[in-house]
Amino acid sequence: MLIYTVRRLLLLIPVLVGLSLLVFTISHLLPGDPVKLAAGPQATQAEIQSLARELGTDRPLPAQYWSYATGLVKGDWGQSVLTRRPVWDDLKIYLPATLELVIAAMVLAVAIGLPAGLVSAVYANRWPDYLSRTLSLAAISMPRFFLGLLLQLAFAMWLLWLPLGGRFPIIDEPPPFVTGFLTIDALVAGDLGAFATALKHLALPAAAMCLSPLATITRMMRASTLEVLQQDYVLTERALGLSQRLILFKYVFKNALSATLTVIGLYVGWLLGGTVLVETVFDWPGIGLYATKAIVTQDFMPVMGVTLAIGVVFILSNLVVDLAYGLLNPRVRYE
Amino acid sequence: MALLEIRNLHLAMRSFEGEAHVLNGIDLKVDTGEIWGVVGETGCGKSLTGLSISRLVPTPPARYLAGEILFEGRDLLAASEAEMRALRGRRIGMIFQDPTTNLNPVFRIGDQMVDVALHAGHADPAVLGLDRRASGRARRKAARALAVRMLERVGIPDAARRVDDYPHQFSGGMRQRVLIAMALIGKPDLLIADEPTTALDVSVQAQILRLIHDLVVEDGLTVVMITHNLGVVAQLCTHVAVMYAGNIVEAGPVRPVFKNPGHPYTRALMAAVPTAGTKRGELAGLPGIVPSLFKPPPGCRFATRCAHATAACDLGAPAMRELSPGHSVACVLAGEI
Amino acid sequence: MSAAVETGPRNALSSRWQNWRRGAYRFRQSTLSIVGLVIVALLIAVALVGPYVVPHPEHVAGGVSTAMRFRPPSAQFWFGTNELGQDVFSLVVAGSRISLLAGLAVVVIAAIFGTLIGAVAGYFGRWVDEALMRFTDLMLTLPSLILAMAIAAALGPGIGNMVFAIAMSWWPGFARLVRGEVMAKKEEVFVQAARALGAGAPRILMRHILPNVISPIIVKMSLDMGFAILTVASLGFVGIGVKPPTPEWGSLLSLARGYMPDYWWTAIFPGMAIFLAVFGFNLLGDGLRDVLDPKARR
Ligand SMILES: Nc1ncnc2c1ncn2[C@@H]1O[C@H](COP(=O)(O)OP(=O)(O)OP(=O)(O)O)[C@@H](O)[C@H]1O
Ligand SMILES: [Mg+2]
Numbered sequence: 001m002l003i004y005t006v007r008r009l010l011l012l013i014p015v016l017v018g019l020s021l022l023v024f025t026i027s028h029l030l031p032g033d034p035v036k037l038a039a040g041p042q043a044t045q046a047e048i049q050s051l052a053r054e055l056g057t058d059r060p061l062p063a064q065y066w067s068y069a070t071g072l073v074k075g076d077w078g079q080s081v082l083t084r085r086p087v088w089d090d091l092k093i094y095l096p097a098t099l100e101l102v103i104a105a106m107v108l109a110v111a112i113g114l115p116a117g118l119v120s121a122v123y124a125n126r127w128p129d130y131l132s133r134t135l136s137l138a139a140i141s142m143p144r145f146f147l148g149l150l151l152q153l154a155f156a157m158w159l160l161w162l163p164l165g166g167r168f169p170i171i172d173e174p175p176p177f178v179t180g181f182l183t184i185d186a187l188v189a190g191d192l193g194a195f196a197t198a199l200k201h202l203a204l205p206a207a208a209m210c211l212s213p214l215a216t217i218t219r220m221m222r223a224s225t226l227e228v229l230q231q232d233y234v235l236t237e238r239a240l241g242l243s244q245r246l247i248l249f250k251y252v253f254k255n256a257l258s259a260t261l262t263v264i265g266l267y268v269g270w271l272l273g274g275t276v277l278v279e280t281v282f283d284w285p286g287i288g289l290y291a292t293k294a295i296v297t298q299d300f301m302p303v304m305g306v307t308l309a310i311g312v313v314f315i316l317s318n319l320v321v322d323l324a325y326g327l328l329n330p331r332v333r334y335e
Numbered sequence: 336m337a338l339l340e341i342r343n344l345h346l347a348m349r350s351f352e353g354e355a356h357v358l359n360g361i362d363l364k365v366d367t368g369e370i371w372g373v374v375g376e377t378g379c380g381k382s383l384t385g386l387s388i389s390r391l392v393p394t395p396p397a398r399y400l401a402g403e404i405l406f407e408g409r410d411l412l413a414a415s416e417a418e419m420r421a422l423r424g425r426r427i428g429m430i431f432q433d434p435t436t437n438l439n440p441v442f443r444i445g446d447q448m449v450d451v452a453l454h455a456g457h458a459d460p461a462v463l464g465l466d467r468r469a470s471g472r473a474r475r476k477a478a479r480a481l482a483v484r485m486l487e488r489v490g491i492p493d494a495a496r497r498v499d500d501y502p503h504q505f506s507g508g509m510r511q512r513v514l515i516a517m518a519l520i521g522k523p524d525l526l527i528a529d530e531p532t533t534a535l536d537v538s539v540q541a542q543i544l545r546l547i548h549d550l551v552v553e554d555g556l557t558v559v560m561i562t563h564n565l566g567v568v569a570q571l572c573t574h575v576a577v578m579y580a581g582n583i584v585e586a587g588p589v590r591p592v593f594k595n596p597g598h599p600y601t602r603a604l605m606a607a608v609p610t611a612g613t614k615r616g617e618l619a620g621l622p623g624i625v626p627s628l629f630k631p632p633p634g635c636r637f638a639t640r641c642a643h644a645t646a647a648c649d650l651g652a653p654a655m656r657e658l659s660p661g662h663s664v665a666c667v668l669a670g671e672i
Numbered sequence: 673m674s675a676a677v678e679t680g681p682r683n684a685l686s687s688r689w690q691n692w693r694r695g696a697y698r699f700r701q702s703t704l705s706i707v708g709l710v711i712v713a714l715l716i717a718v719a720l721v722g723p724y725v726v727p728h729p730e731h732v733a734g735g736v737s738t739a740m741r742f743r744p745p746s747a748q749f750w751f752g753t754n755e756l757g758q759d760v761f762s763l764v765v766a767g768s769r770i771s772l773l774a775g776l777a778v779v780v781i782a783a784i785f786g787t788l789i790g791a792v793a794g795y796f797g798r799w800v801d802e803a804l805m806r807f808t809d810l811m812l813t814l815p816s817l818i819l820a821m822a823i824a825a826a827l828g829p830g831i832g833n834m835v836f837a838i839a840m841s842w843w844p845g846f847a848r849l850v851r852g853e854v855m856a857k858k859e860e861v862f863v864q865a866a867r868a869l870g871a872g873a874p875r876i877l878m879r880h881i882l883p884n885v886i887s888p889i890i891v892k893m894s895l896d897m898g899f900a901i902l903t904v905a906s907l908g909f910v911g912i913g914v915k916p917p918t919p920e921w922g923s924l925l926s927l928a929r930g931y932m933p934d935y936w937w938t939a940i941f942p943g944m945a946i947f948l949a950v951f952g953f954n955l956l957g958d959g960l961r962d963v964l965d966p967k968a969r970r
Pocket of ligand 1: 348349350357375376377378379380381382383384396628
């Protein structure tokens with residue numbers, strides 16, 4: 001299994017090369033001259049040229065890609081033409097914020113979705129099933145940004161239970177940086193007050209974000225449970241007297257879970273790409289907001305950085321899912 | 336009192352096309368120690384009869400129209416689910432056709448066997464050789480030891496190690512042995528085996544049949560064995576029931592039935608003893624069509640294929656008549672042809 | 673089954689008809705699919721006639737009436753008025769046409785582009801297939817919303833640009849689907865026969881293969897409609913794509929954010945409209961899939 005993991009990680013290299021090449025190509029195919037924009041509307045031709053030389057954008061494209069790609073390896077992911085900050089430094093701050101949000105949402109979605117799907121399948125075509133199917137479809141159809149607004153309206157504006165947005169109050173000192181996940185950092189620092197504050201800020205955005213993976217996981221789990229319930233071994237287990245509960249929560253669950261796992265992996269990537277919407281609503285300082293700002297100003301380096309980072313996390317999460325699949329399914333061999 | 340007695344069992348099955356009357360008054364009396372073979376063409380209702388005994392036919396889509404299934408005199412169709420569960424695995428064991436699909440692929444075989452043993456031990460602690468007050472841990476340990484012993488009994492070499500293997504690590508024949516061990520781990524009185532060798536290689540079939548035979552004799556088990564193979568019945572069974580389109584058309588001790596078959600269908604079956612070329616469940620050389628079970632004819636269901644059919648056959652379902660002690664036939668011409 | 677034995681073998685046409693009838697039966701059995709069908713039909717009706725019958729067409733065209741800012745919902749203004757005194761109901765109704773058309777355009781362009789790539793990859797196989805599919809897989813790894821945002825922002829504002837940008841991130845799904853179908857069809861007898869008769873690749877693809885893979889493409893298009901509408905609204909919400917006077921649902925919602933919680937109606941109604949449209953298409957798509965893919969039924 002270790003060898004398999006290492007091989008999968010090595011296979012990442014060509015994918016990353018392809019990804020960076022693709023991102024680089026797309027960003028240069030698009031119209032718009034970021035240097036001109038960065039130099040400002042009053043800039044003279046000479047000023048623009050000197051800025052271009054400074055940023056290296058006057059060189060031929062292959063040379064630019066080469067220095068970009070070698071930079072990536074060394075942790076130099078280019079810099080923003082607007083803020084002049086290295087993209088890598090920004091990502092170190094913003095990526096953990098987004099990951100914290102996505103992971104919180106996925107944990108919620110998995111924790112609720114798996115049992116909900118199982119129950120839905122057991123009651124197939126009776127009212128609990130209809131209810132959960134209708135609700136899941138509604139949840140999938142619910143725009144996350146609209147749901148976020150409704151949650152804000154209810155819990156932050158009318159009930160005043162939770163903060164409106166942000167990750168942590170500006171006036172307070174956040175816990176010292178360890179993982180970049182504020183909840184974990186607060187626990188590491190032993191600061192329960194800060195942990196509660198971080199959790200409160202996390203609650204609404206995570207809820208807004210978890211709804212559609214929750215619904216998809218429920219649907220997937222329902223479908224795969226129904227599939228498993230048809231299997232001969234379930235009949236054998238019933239014929240030999242095992243209780244419905246044991247069959248369902250032990251024997252059926254593990255089989256159905258391995259089919260659902262793939263969806264969970266795909267969703268991590270999908271959520272990462274879609275955090276923009278929730279981050280916009282809740283002013284969550286993650287890569288989504290960061291990318292939006294860069295996109296609007298046509299500042300390509302940060303956009304490329306974010307895209308690559310999401311691609312890497314996506315590929316890694318699929319690797320984790322594949323490994324988990326092997327743990328659940330003894331027939332899978334890592335060779 | 337018979338160990339198992341099925342009386343006038345009628346079962347209907349709903350599907351997209353409508354409701355089919357798939358079991359049409361099954362009568363079967365099985366005494367302790369008897370080994371019954373149930374034979375008949377594909378789709379005649381053998382499996383549904385077997386599953387009905389453990390009440391494993393899903394309702395809906397199925398519906399019991401009439402009849403009773405008495406196990407030691409108790410009507411199982413009226414029993415609660417908890418009562419049924421206490422019987423399953425403990426008093427009634429079952430083996431199915433395909434060993435590759437009947438073992439849960441993602442659990443170690445020991446896991447599944449231990450759970451069955453624990454269940455049986457819950458119904459009757461003597462199965463595990465413990466008394467009621469034994470701790471959970473002691474039960475688990477005893478269940479595991481029992482699982483290993485059962486694997487040894489069914490001829491799995493190196494059972495103590497293999498108990499922790501997954502199903503895919505066994506060959507087809509070995510898997511069926513595991514399933515047999517699992518069905519017998521609760522020391523049942525009645526074993527229902529639904530075509531236990533059909534899915535196996537021909538070379539393995541004989542071994543598995545011999546194994547079942549030895550275990551049955553050792554433990555004094557009562558067996559209902561569903562099969563297509565009359566040869567199996569002749570070798571293994573004491574009694575035989577012949578089914579056609581939801582009816583038992585002939586039943587009795589093997590010797591008189593085979594020597595002196597009373598029903599034209601039984602004769603046809605015996606004439607068509609499968610050779611290597613015939614497909615499973617196919618009856619060679621018997622023309623005609625099986626009547627639709629959605630609108631069954633009022634008379635004998637075999638009349639459409641029967642060479643001896645007369646007008647009398649369409650009048651009403653023929654009643655069972657006894658030709659010799661224990662050997663009865665449902666045909667108006669019984670004994671005359 | 674015994675019933676089949678009695679009726680004897682049916683011919684292919686009547687069995688296909690039978691399947692279709694079974695599907696229609698299942699569809700009618702499912703209340704949810706019917707609800708979806710009704711929502712979608714209403715939506716299309718609103719999109720067709722709505723813009724001509726709204727109470728305040730001048731607001732749809734960008735007119736303002738500052739005297740009537742932020743009126744709550746009432747008999748006169750069913751959905752209230754916004755910060756410019758525009759009738760929210762008129763805007764939302766007019767927005768239905770934009771959302772529907774944009775969603776449809778996204779799906780159609782993505783389907784055409786994806787079919788092209790997928791068909792070429794599937795038909796020619798070998799290194800062509802290898803290269804195109806690697807490319808497609810890479811595209812699938814990219815975060816599609818960010819990609820669409822970046823393309824749309826670079827192309828400049830405008831619905832057409834936005835639709836194109838979304839379609840450019842949407843096609844890989846179609847490419848994969850079509851490639852698989854084409855690879856399967858390529859081996860069939862009638863295609864082999866056409867090739868033996870000397871037909872060229874474009875002709876075989878256009879005449880013999882693509883007509884046979886059109887139905888899965890259409891199914892996927894109908895399944896994708898809801899999410900295409902959602903993506904259009906998402907881009908509108910983050911403020912990339914359409915310019916404000918266009919009554920696009922997502923951008924209406926985004927403008928209304930600033931006036932929460934007091935003027936909640938400016939946000940609730942556009943939001944509900946997005947939700948209903950997406951929900952309707954998803955219900956319908958779910959029902960359709962049940963009909964067309966009996967394996968996934970249950
Ligand atoms: N779940 C079901 N739904 C509808 N009809 C069913 C179902 N299960 C069985 N049937 C029908 O009931 C009849 C009897 O089925 P059964 O499985 O008992 O046959 P069988 O004698 O065991 O056949 P085989 O030799 O093929 O195993 C068949 O006509 C079958 O089509
Ligand atoms: Mg059977």
